[in-house]
Amino acid sequence: MAKELAAKAKEAFVDDDFDEAVDLYSKAIDLDPNCAEFFADRAQANVKLENLIEAVEDANKAIELDPLLTKAYLRKGTACMKLEEYQTAKNALEKGASIAPSESKFKKLIDECDLRISEEEKILVQPVASPSVKADLTHVSSAPAKPKFRHDYYQKPEEVVVTIFAKGIPKQNVNIDFGEQVLSVVIDVPGEEEAYHLQPRLFGKIVPEKCRYEVLSTKVEIRLAKAEIITWASLEHAKVPAVLPKPNVLS
Structure with a gap:
């Protein structure tokens, strides 16, 4: 059949x-x-x-x-x-x-x-961040790909940290792949027939070999290394221009 x-x-x-x-x-x-x-x-x-x-x-x-x-x-x-x-x-x-x-x-x-x-x-132009540029630690919520787990993110000049609030997930049940501008997360949820998927095309490019993640008791924390020191307007790709950090110009 x-x-x-x-x-x-x-x-x-x-x-x-x-x-x-x-x-x-x-x-x-x-x-x-x-x-x-x-x-x-x-x-x-x-x-x-x-x-x-x-x-x-x-x-x-x-x-x-x-x-x-x-x-x-x-x-x-x-x-x-x-x-x-x-x-x-x-x-x-x-x-x-x-x-x-x-x-x-x-x-x-x-x-x-x-x-x-x-x-x-x-x-590719790599802007040099001024020492005066402070990390943007403002959390911005974004809708989860599926209703099983909520995810948030915040960013610093050099990285974006994505948190998936998945409690009690065994480490071996989490599979994460990094592409140049794609994050792929698959979590096999115990007791569920369908796995959780989060696969956004990211706002900016990342350096896959420098990205990492950690499975904790209450969450999965993913650190995305930015390819450029720019401020992401959102986690996912959109037709919104990136914002370069402003240099510290003395008046």
Whole structure:
């Protein structure tokens, strides 16, 4: 039954009915949640619908189920490139290329990532914060992705601290990934069938290797290292200009 639904989903995809394809793949996944192919194919349909965060999540699940499934790395790389997450995309594409070195698509996309990364490095300006700039410790509440847990954040010139008020969650139940401008949090809640997800596209870019998190008895605390010393107007990406810290100018 699951394979039949997946076959219908592929037909819908070929007919450019991507919403129907996602719906059918979702039904197939409900019947066979351990099939990496279904997740990778749903990721492709989500890319077409510009559901990019969902596409990355599907690709990650496909990779988890089958680390040798090359198209899962291709889907992740494609979605991350559309999110302008070029380093994350490159990492995924390079992994896929190592599994399938004869696949030319990987090299083409990796070259494009290298070009974009090079362009970003040329235009990236790192403002120097004045010693007089004080940390902005004003808490700003933002609506949780799902009603299970509330989350808040505050920021300093060099980092953003996100707190998820999840009490009594075992450390092994928390999975957090950092992208260039994406935070992905998945918490398997004891006694709940559905996991908690928080996957915003962030207001500004971060440095993934410098980010960290800690699972405490009453909360999960996540520290995001800013790529630029700017004030985030919100936690999530929006068409609101960033604010550079004002230098201390003597009058």
